[in-house]
Amino acid sequence: MGKIFGGSKSKQTSSNQAYGTINNAVQPALGNIAQGSNALNAFLSGDTSGFNTYKNMAGYDAMAESGSRGITGNAAASGLLRSGSTGKALQSFGSNLNQQFADNYFQKLLGQTGLGLQAGNLLAGAGQTSTSKSKSKPGLGGFVGTALTGGAL
16 A cells, blocks of 8 residues: 555654763763752751851851841940840841741752753753655655646646
């Protein structure tokens, strides 16, 4: 039946020509997937060692000291240094600052993991080539198609 209607034989190949080169270039970035995921898991499980390191590197102590000095300085100027409102303001400031740093740390870990995933996507798609070869044979299918479209026979 293939001879009556014509047909084609085709051969397709696909290969990643640049895999080795790209793999070597993005391998360090791929490590970010595991590093970021492990740090996220640890943080969400209550391990704050990575978070504490981040706070030290990001200047948490300096910000906390500066903020508490501002609060106590204003309270002292108003004669309310040892009042409950000063204690509440210090508590609120510390809690908000800690939450801000925790949110930033979490976002940075997500970003680190995302970099690794992007590198993986780059590696998966880089250097893809496809080739296709086909051999068509005329047959009844070409004849009928030409006749139906009003072409010359």
